[in-house]
Amino acid sequence: MLIRQLSLAASLFFVVYLIQESVINQFRLPGGGFSILLIFTLVWAILSTPEIAALGGFLAGLLMDLSQSSSGPIGQWTLLMIAACYVAGYLGSGNEILAGNPLGFTFFTAAATFFIEIAYVVTGALLGVQAGSFGQVLITLLGISLWTLVVTPILLPIFSRLHELIFNTRSPL
Amino acid sequence: MRxxxxxxxxxxLISLIVTALFLITLDLRGVGLLEGARQATQTVLSPFQRAGSVAVSPFKNFFSDITHLGRTRNEIEKLRAENAKLKSVLINRKNADAQLKQLKNLLDLAGTAGYKVINARVISQGSSQSFAQTITIDAGATAGIKKNMTVLSESGLAGVVKDVYPRTALISLATDPTFRIGIRIAGTQQIGILSGRGNRSSNLQLIDNLTTVKVGDILLSRGSVANRPFVPGVPVGYVTAVDNSAGAIAQSATVHLYTDFATLGVVSIVVGAPTINPGDALVPAKPQPTPVPTVTVYATPSPSPTN
Structure with missing residues (x-):
């Protein structure tokens, strides 16, 4: 049963990744745009148990690492996403503040995106990956976080419903 | 049980973290298997990216157009007058015309210098979640493109070929933070290194600390050994500000890149360079200032009303 659920979830992650790479990346959005895969993974992680969240983070991170636009070594996004999703899953599971609160969910996702991107810059600097001038990094960080804040409420019901369908759980939203 | x-x-959790660390170590040690995985992913993705590019082409520059609304107001007003059917036709045609104009300028540029080029369309723009500035083009190894080839836009240098796949290629743009190019200043022939900063403004570091640079100086690519990664003489940008801070080892300056990366639709990859260095032949003409007519109005005060 769990294997079937995980396979379905993995296919879903791949579809979202495909949408990100073939559609979302076509738009020249100001401020760096948004990553639908990052939003999806974080929403998924908040709705899941920490272990499932970490597995989701591993898969999404691996896909992000395999993206041609990824400038860091393969494994950097994977490592960050495992950690971020585990924390998101830990803070999200059974959290009364987030349950039935889409606004809290949205802010949590946007804040998580902001911190993940900061972590990416910091670990990138340690691994010798250049991210650009301080001003440009700041603009991209704020841009991606703001876009996440705008896009998450639109996508949240869809992602939440998909999670509900695969894991046969009642959505907290 | 619990x-x-x-x-x-x-x-x-530990297994996953160890796997991720293992992958980082393998990649940093240059294990080819992982690079092969990235190439395979790109090969799988490229048909979807092509389809996506066709599907979203009418809306691609929507946000870029919004930011330039002031400049294109007249055009928008003209389009408003058209009916709905003509509007959609015009949007599609506008896209094709823009690409045609870019292609014509590109061929002019390449023809002047005698570069042998392959033209390609931009099919995807890299996500900025990784702070990298890249694009994907619809031509790859089968078209004769190799790694480390110069990429031109209609107005000058666009970037360099970073990775090549069978039918697509990944271009690292001149704005990428990892991008470095040796340049020379047109006329004075001073040399320096230009580094990307994530936006259209780049950082120039002169090699010789005794030379000086002026605002308005035009930068051309200096060229590399065997013309890879850079062919000589490609216009790169012009100096907008000079850093004159005392005690600096070498003079540095801010450079505005010629290429408008937000509207990049067609690019050319230089596959063959001329035997003779084009020198300053590609230096773009200075823009002619448009005379602004001034209208002087003399106001004559009317006599104050008297009772």
Missing amino acids: RGGEGRGRLL
Whole structure:
């Protein structure tokens, strides 16, 4: 049963990744745009148990690492996403503040995106990956976080419903 | 029972983290298998990216157009007058015309210098979640493109070929933070290194600390050994500000790149360079200032009303 659920979830992650790479990346959005895969993974992680969240983070991170636009070594996004999703899953599971609160969910996702991107810059600097001038990094960080804040409420019901369908759980939203 | 579940959870987390660290180590040590995985992913993705590019082409520059609304107001007003059917036709045609104009300028540029080029369309723009500035083009190894070839836009240097796949290629743009190019200043022939900063403004570091640079100086690519990664003489940008801070080892300056990366639709990849260095032949003409007519109005005060 769990294997079937995980396979379905993995296919879903791949579809979202495909949408990100073939559609979302076509738009020249100001401020760096948004990553639908990052939003999806974080929403998924908040709705899941920490272990499932970490597995989701591993898969999404691996896909992000395999993206041609990824400038860091393969494994950097994977490592960050495992950690971020585990924390998101830990803070999200059974959290009364987030349950039935889409606004809290949205802010949590946007804040998580902001911190993940900061972590990416910091670990990138340690691994010798250049991210650009301080001003440009700041603009991209704020841009991606703001876009996440705008896009998450639109996508949240869809992602939440998909999670509900695969894991046969009642959505907290 | 619960303790066992927690133990398994911890074991899973540790396994995943160790796998990620293992991947980082392998990649940093240059294991070819991982690079092959990235190439395979790109090969799988490229048909979807092509389809996506066609599907979203009418809306691609929507946000870029919004930011330039002031400049294109007249055009928008003209379009407003058209009916709905003509509007959609015009949007599609506008896209094709823009690409045609870019292509014509590109061929002019390449023809002047005698570069042998392959033209390609931009099919995807890299996500900025990784702070990298890249694009994907619809031509790859089968078209004769190789790694480390110069990429031109209609107005000058666009970037360099970073990775090549059978039918697509990944271009690292001149704005990418990892991008470096040796340049020379047109006329004075001073040399320096230009580094990308994530936006259209780049950083120039002169090699010789005795030379000086002026605002308005035009930068051309200096060229590399065997013309890879850079062919000589490609216009790169012009100096907008000079850093004159005392005690600096070498003079530095801010450079505005010629290429408008937000509207990049067609690019050319230089596959063959001329035997003779084009020198300053590609230096763009200075823009002619448009005379602004001034209208002087003399106001004559009317006599104050008297009762």
